[in-house]
Amino acid sequence: MRLLVTGGCGFIGTNFIYLMLERHPDWAIYNLDKLTYAGNRKNLLPVEQGPDKDRYHFLHGDICDRDYVEQILRDHHIDAVVNFAAESHVDRSINDPSPFVTTNVQGAQNLFECARQTGIGRFVHVSTDEVYGTLGPEGKFMESTPLAPNSPYSASKAGADLMARAYFETYGLPVVITRCSNNYGPYQFPEKLIPLMFQNAKANKSLPVYGDGMNIRDWIYVDDHCTGVELALLKGREGQAYNFGGNAEKPNIEVVKTILAALDKPESLITYVKDRPGHDKRYAMDFSLAHSELSFSPSLDFTEGIRKTLEWYEANTEWLEDVQSGAYREFMQEWYKERK
Numbered sequence: 001m002r003l004l005v006t007g008g009c010g011f012i013g014t015n016f017i018y019l020m021l022e023r024h025p026d027w028a029i030y031n032l033d034k035l036t037y038a039g040n041r042k043n044l045l046p047v048e049q050g051p052d053k054d055r056y057h058f059l060h061g062d063i064c065d066r067d068y069v070e071q072i073l074r075d076h077h078i079d080a081v082v083n084f085a086a087e088s089h090v091d092r093s094i095n096d097p098s099p100f101v102t103t104n105v106q107g108a109q110n111l112f113e114c115a116r117q118t119g120i121g122r123f124v125h126v127s128t129d130e131v132y133g134t135l136g137p138e139g140k141f142m143e144s145t146p147l148a149p150n151s152p153y154s155a156s157k158a159g160a161d162l163m164a165r166a167y168f169e170t171y172g173l174p175v176v177i178t179r180c181s182n183n184y185g186p187y188q189f190p191e192k193l194i195p196l197m198f199q200n201a202k203a204n205k206s207l208p209v210y211g212d213g214m215n216i217r218d219w220i221y222v223d224d225h226c227t228g229v230e231l232a233l234l235k236g237r238e239g240q241a242y243n244f245g246g247n248a249e250k251p252n253i254e255v256v257k258t259i260l261a262a263l264d265k266p267e268s269l270i271t272y273v274k275d276r277p278g279h280d281k282r283y284a285m286d287f288s289l290a291h292s293e294l295s296f297s298p299s300l301d302f303t304e305g306i307r308k309t310l311e312w313y314e315a316n317t318e319w320l321e322d323v324q325s326g327a328y329r330e331f332m333q334e335w336y337k338e339r340k
Contacts, residue, residue: 001027003233004078006063006111007085008032009039011188012126016084016226017044021052023230030076032059032069033085038189040323063107066114073118080122080233083111089191090130090153094277097152104156105163112167112175123175124233125164129218129243130154131179134280142286143179143241150278161241168239176236178229180244181285184305185222186312190320194306197256198313199320201265211275213253216282220246221305224298231294242294245285248302255306262310 001024007013008031017029033039047056057076061068063085072078085107087093087100108125115123132141133148147162149155167173184194200207228244236242253270260267290296300308313320 002030002077002079003027004030004032004072004076004081006032006081006083007039009035009041009043009058010084010088011038011185011192012183012222012225013084014040014043014187015185015222016082016229017047017056019223019226020230021047021055025055028055028057030057030059030072030078032061032063032072034062035060036087038088038191040187042319042322043187064102064110066110069110069114070118073114073120078118078120080124081111081115081120082124082126082229082233083108084126086126086157088128088153090151091191091276093151093153093156097156100152100156101159104153105159108160109163112163112173116167116171116173121174122233123164123173124229124236125160125175125177126229127161127177127179127241128154128157129179129181129245129283129285130280131158131161132283135282135284137282140284140286141179141243143243143289150280165239174238176232176238177241178232178236178244179241179285180225180228181218181220181246181283183220183222183225185309186316187319188222189323193252193255194259194309195313195320197259198263198310201260201263201269202317204265204269206271207256207260207269208271208273209253209256210273210279213256213270213272214251215279216249216251216284217255218245218284219248219250219255219302219305220244220298221300221308224300227299228290228294228296231290231296235294237293240293242290242296243285243287244290244296244298245287246298246300246302246305248298248305249282249284250302258306259310262306
C-alpha cells in the first residue's frame with residue numbers, strides 16, 4: 001500500500017507512522033505536514049535516517065493547498081489517505097477559532113475533494129469524541145449520538161465529520177470516520193494535560209487544574225488508538241463512523257494525583273484555576289461497534305499506560321525542552337494570567 005498520512009509529525013500521527021512501518025513492511029508512507037508549532041519533524045528522524053528510510057517520505061505542505069495535495073496523490077500513486085492534520089487545542093480555539101475552521105473544516109474538505117478527483121480507494125478521517133458534546137453521570141457516546149459540540153475546536157471537527165458524510169452520500173467517497181477518547185503517550189505536545197503536569201511537577205511548579213478537577217475523560221493509550229485507525233483503514237465500512245475508547249474513565253484530578261504520586265511529588269503543588277468556558281463535564285465511549293466489526297479492543301490499561309508514558313518523558317526531557325518554542329511559552333504565560 002502507498003499511504004498518505006497528513007499531520008504525521010504531530011503526536012498521534014507520529015505514533016501511527018512508527019506502528020505502521022513496524023507492522024506493514026510492504027507499505028510506503030508519505031507524510032504531509034505543515035509543521036505548525038505542534039508538528040515536529042525531529043519526531044521521525046530515526047525513520048528518515050534508519051533502515052526504513054526508503055519506505056518513508058516527508059512532504060512539507062498544507063492540506064489546504066489543493067494543487068499540491070492533488071500532485072502528491074497523483075505523482076506518488078497514493079492508494080489511501082489517513083487524515084490526522086488538525087488544530088487540536090481547545091484553549092487555543094477559544095482564543096481564536098479561525099485557524100481551526102481553516103485547517104479542520106476547509107483543509108479536510110480540500111482533502112476529500114482531492115481524493116475524489118484522483119480516485120483514492122480509501123480515506124480515514126480521524127475525529128474526536130468531543131463532537132458529541134458532554135454527558136451526564138450515566139451513559140456513553142454511541143455512533144448514533146447526535147453531534148453537539150461545545151467549543152470552537154469540537155465544532156470545527158464536527159463540521160469536518162459532516163462534510164465527510166456528505167462526500168460519502170453525494171459522491172461515494174470511500175471514507176471512514178474514527179472518533180476517539182483522550183489519547184496519552186509518547187510525543188504528546190506539553191500543552192496537553194499529562195505532559196504539562198509531568199513537566200510542572202518535575203520542576204516543582206504549580207499544577208493548574210480547571211475548576212474542581214472533576215471533569216471526567218476516558219483515557220486511551222496512543223498505540224491502541226493507532227490500532228483502531230489501522231483497523232478502520234483495513235476493515236472499516238465505507239460511510240461509517242467508529243468510536244474508540246480505553247475503558248479508563250477518570251476525573252482530571254485523579255490523573256494529576258497519579259502523576260504526582262509516580263514522581264513522588266506533594267499534592268500541595270496542585271492549583272485550582274478558573275474553569276474553561278463551555279468545559280464538557282464527562283466523556284465516555286461505547287466502542288461496541290468497533291469491537292464487533294473491526295475486532296477492536298484496548299490492550300493497555302491506564303495503570304500500565306501511564307507508567308510507560310511517564311517513563312518515556314523521563315527519558316526524553318530534552319525532547320520536551322526542544323519542542324517548547326517561544327510562541328508556546330508566551331501562550332502558556334497568557335493562559336495562566338487569564339485564569340488567576
